[in-house]
Each structure stands twice: as C-alpha cells, then as structure tokens.
Amino acid sequence: xxxxxxxxxxxxxxxxxxxxxxxxxxxxxxxxxxxxxxxxxxxxxxxxxxxxxxxxxxxxxxxxxxxxxxxxxxxxxxxxxxxxxxxxxxxxxxxxxxxxxxxxxxxxxxxxxxxxxxxxxxxxxxxxxxxxxxxxxxxxxxxxxxxxxxxxxxxxxxxxxxxxxxxxxxxxxxxxxxxxxxxxxxxxxxxxxxxxxxxxxxxxxxxxxxxxxxxxxxxxxxxxxxxxxxxxxxxxxxxxxxxxxxxxxxxxxxxxxxxxxxxxxxxxxxxxxxxxxxxxxxx
Numbered sequence: 001x002x003x004x005x006x007x008x009x010x011x012x013x014x015x016x017x018x019x020x021x022x023x024x025x026x027x028x029x030x031x032x033x034x035x036x037x038x039x040x041x042x043x044x045x046x047x048x049x050x051x052x053x054x055x056x057x058x059x060x061x062x063x064x065x066x067x068x069x070x071x072x073x074x075x076x077x078x079x080x081x082x083x084x085x086x087x088x089x090x091x092x093x094x095x096x097x098x099x100x101x102x103x104x105x106x107x108x109x110x111x112x113x114x115x116x117x118x119x120x121x122x123x124x125x126x127x128x129x130x131x132x133x134x135x136x137x138x139x140x141x142x143x144x145x146x147x148x149x150x151x152x153x154x155x156x157x158x159x160x161x162x163x164x165x166x167x168x169x170x171x172x173x174x175x176x177x178x179x180x181x182x183x184x185x186x187x188x189x190x191x192x193x194x195x196x197x198x199x200x201x202x203x204x205x206x207x208x209x210x211x212x213x214x215x216x217x218x219x220x221x222x223x224x225x226x227x228x229x230x231x232x233x234x235x236x237x238x239x240x241x242x243x244x245x246x247x248x249x250x251x252x253x254x255x256x257x258x259x260x261x262x263x264x265x266x267x268x269x270x271x272x273x274x275x276x277x278x279x280x281x282x283x
Contacts, residue, residue, distance in 0.1 A: 001083050003075075003090040007140055010091050014052070014141065017088075022049035026143035026170075028134060031055040031092075032072040033081050036178035036186035040147045041085045043175045048145050053082055054091040054137055060103055061129030072188060091141070098136060109135045111165070114157045114251050118264055119275070122241050130155055131162045138163070138170055150174045151185050153262060153277040157251055177276075179205070185276045192272040201269060203236040208263045208278040211245075215280050220256060233267055241266035241273065248279055259283040 004010050014024060025048030027040045037053075044051045055078055062068040075092060082090060099106060108128045115127035138146060148156050160172045178186045183205040184198075193201055207229050214225055226243055233240050245254045248262040259282045266275045 001079075001087055001089065003079060003092055005091075005093055006097060007093070010052075010089070010140065013089055014050075017050045023145070024048060024141065024143040025051040026137065026141045026146040027051065027053045027087075028137050028146065028148070029053060029055055030057045030071065030188070031078050032074050032188040032191075033078045034178075034186045034188065036149055036151065038081060038085045039178050040149060040175050041082065041087050043173065044145060044147045045086055047173070048143075050088045051086070052089045052091055052141055052143065053087045054093075054141070056091075056093055056098060056133070056137075058098075058129060058133040059095060060099070060106070060132055061126050063123055063126065066123075067189075067192075072191060098133065106132070108132050109162060109166075111158045111162045114154065114161050118154050118242055118244065118246075118251070119266060120154065122266065127155070127158050131158055134159050135162060135166070135168075138168055143170055145171045145173060147173045147175055149177065151177045151187065151275065151277070153264060154251060183209075185274075187274065189272055189274070193269060197237075197269040197272065200237045201274060204233070204238065204265060204267055204274055204276050205278070207233055207236075207243075208265060208276060211263050212278055212280050215261065215282060222254060233265075238267040238269060241268060243267075 017024060025044035027044050029037050041051060041053060057071050059068055109131040110128050111131050120127050148159060150156060156174050163170055163172050180186060182202040184202045211225055211229050219225060222245055230240050230243050243265045246262055246264060247254060247258055248260040254261055261280045261282060263278045266273060
C-alpha cells in the first residue's frame with residue numbers, strides 16, 4: 001500500500017490500475033480513522049478492485065470558530081489501520097496541493113435545498129466546503145464508486161445531489177453508522193469528550209430511539225415529540241443544536257402522510273458537537 005501526496009502521482013497510479021481493468025473505489029476521509037472508517041473501506045473492497053482512501057483535513061469546510069487547528073492528524077496510525085484493512089492506496093495531499101492558488105476566490109460548488117437547515121443552518125458555508133472538496137476528489141480520482149458514512153446524513157444527501165446534478169459518472173454509496181457498544185456513533189470528535197461527557201454521550205442515541213418508539217406506536221404530534229426530547233437532552237447535560245424530523249429521501253419537513261422518516265440531531269457536550277440520526281419506516 002502506497003501513500004501518495006501529489007495529484008500527478010495519484011493519477012499515474014490509477015492509470016496503471018485502469019490498464020489492468022480494475023474497478024476503482026474511493027473513501028474520502030479527514031483521517032484520525034476509527035472502526036466506522038474501516039467499515040467504509042470494507043464496503044468499498046466488496047464492490048471494487050482497487051480502493052483509494054483520501055486523508056485530507058479540508059479547511060474550506062471549517063467555520064471561523066471551529067476546530068480546524070486542533071482537529072487530530074494521525075497519519076502514521078491511519079496508515080497502519082488502512083494496511084490492515086486492505087486498502088490499496090492512500091492519497092494524503094497537503095492544502096497547497098488541493099488549493100494551489102489559495103481558497104480566497106476559489107470556485108465553490110453550492111448544492112441548494114438539501115444543504116439548507118440542520119447542519120447547513122448552524123455551520124454556514126460548511127456544505128459549500130464539503131461539496132467543493134468532494135467534487136475535486138471525485139474529479140481527481142474518477143472512481144467508479146465512492147463510499148460515505150450515513151452518520152453525516154445531510155452531507156450524504158448533499159453529495160448525492162451534487163453527483164446527480166453534475167452528471168458525475170460515479171456511484172455514491174452510503175454505509176450504516178458504526179456504534180460503540182453503548183450506542184454512541186463513532187466519530188473522530190469523540191476523542192474530545194471527557195470521562196463524564198463520554199458517559200453521558202450515548203443518551204443522544206437513546207433519545208432518538210425513544211422518538212422512534214413513539215412514532216412506531218402511532219404518535220403523530222411531531223412538534224410535541226421533538227420538544228419533549230429536546231428538554232430530555234438538556235436535562236441530560238446536552239446543549240441541543242437541532243433536533244428534527246425530516247423526510248428521509250428529500251430532507252423536507254415531515255407531514256402526517258410521511259412514511260420514510262429520519263430523526264436528525266446535533267448537540268454539544270461541552271465544546272464537542274455530536275451528530276446522530278435514526279431512520280424510521282412508518283409504512
């Protein structure tokens with residue numbers, strides 16, 4: 001398994017793989033890999049012959065007061081994990097390789113509708129940064145398949161719409177959330193949690209499960225369900241960012257006729273922002 005840092009080196013390696021008629025898979029990451037990332041690699045390996053994992057902490061998707069400088073960078077450990085996982089190539093560019101003329105004035109990809117509200121409201125510009133860097137990576141690698149985690153549910157919707165709208169010849173595939181034994185969705189940011197915060201953190205998923213149970217039991221007073229759950233999160237020690245019910249396919253607000261629903265949440269424990277979601281079928 002090679003680790004390459006330049007676009008030219010990467011394209012040369014991929015040209016050789018294509019000459020051997022290999023189907024190319026891409027798993028974009030920001031590094032600091034955990035079992036959730038490795039599950040994405042495993043999914044790509046099941047469906048392609050040659051898997052590229054990109055590791056790039058993208059400044060364009062971080063807000064002014066977010067954790068760009070402190071975001072963990074663990075390339076050596078990531079390399080060991082990816083070697084064990086069976087990945088074929090790591091693409092680990094620096095910022096100047098991806099943004100050689102800087103980010104000011106750089107072309108942005110903006111995906112309307114699905115990027116609005118939820119994380120799009122609380123992190124202005126975030127999805128422009130995500131869609132731009134993912135668009136660049138898809139163009140650089142030109143994979144047959146790219147795999148993304150469903151924990152970032154809105155992000156996956158944004159990427160799917162971008163690929164569709166721009167007629168990109170790539171299959172975008174989601175992979176289920178990987179959770180710790182206590183239910184906490186795995187995330188690189190979980191490492192920021194203190195011991196007591198880590199004990200509280202699974203309550204976020206438990207709250208989503210409680211909403212699911214109420215919906216499946218036939219309750220349909222959606223605003224009241226959400227408000228009760230929001231207050232429960234506050235009582236548990238969270239500072240909710242958002243908690244909402246949306247149509248799973250469109251991310252539009254739910255109605256009494258909605259059948260495929262996703263419960264979406266983001267909440268702070270101290271300075272750490274956790275996100276999670278749970279899909280519910282009411283058909």
